[in-house]
Amino acid sequence: MRRAAVMLVAAALCACGPKGAKTNTGGDDAGPMDLGDGGAFCLPACTAAQTCLQGVCCDNPCGLLCCVAGQKCLKDPEGFGICGNTCKSSSECPKADPCCALQPDGTGACALDDSNMVACLCNTGADCTPFNQFLSACAPLVIDAGPLGPAQAGPYVCRPNNGSGGGGCNGGVSCEFGQCWEDAKGNDICTTSCNASFPCGGGCCDMGTCANDGGDCGDLGDGGLGYCGPC
Secondary structure, three states, X not given: OHHHHHHHHHHHHOOOOOOOOOOOXXXXXXXXXXXXXXXXXXXXXXXXXXEEEOOEEEOOEEOOEXXXXXEEEEEOOOOOEEEEEEEXXXXXXXXXXXXXXXXOOOOEEEEOOOOOOOOXXXXXXXXXXXXXXXXXXXXXXXXXXXXXXXXXXXXXXXXXXXXXXXXXXXXXXXXXXXXXXXOOXXXXXXXXXXOOOHHHOOOEEEOXXXXXXXXXXXXXXXXXXXXXXXX
């Protein structure tokens, strides 16, 4: 009887949860959190915006890693979290991670050039060739503009210089679709000619220089004085 009473008191005093469970008393004074990292609790307690990772309060968790300021959380080919430096063009990235990979939020982060990356950001084709000789052109990404249909209105990304739709036409390459236009950055891109933004879907009719052989982009079926590109 005495032993049973002792056990009841002990049970009442112990707020124990299952091993590895999160513990949080709420508010800014929340208790330590165990995220299954081997029982490493954070003391003093982390704020509500932080994560306790390996005993350290982390502002930018990425799987089992904690990214530092200026980094974003990416996924490697096997789906594990890796930290990459933020960037706006692949020319800003180191040789080890040469692709400024376009992220879902529209920003970029330096990563390896592999098929899991959506696209590598660039300003000109020179940003792309150091790590991928087959992507020697820089052109606006074709995006889904909703009711207006596909539009070549996304950020500039590394593309093949083969005259394909949305690709490059540097060096006199003929475009399979549309016409070859040189933009203000010196990129020759295959796109639709225009006189207004109407045929550009969610893009805009930008002014540039016709790069077709003969310099005439106005005498074909989709001719115009400008080209469809980003707004």
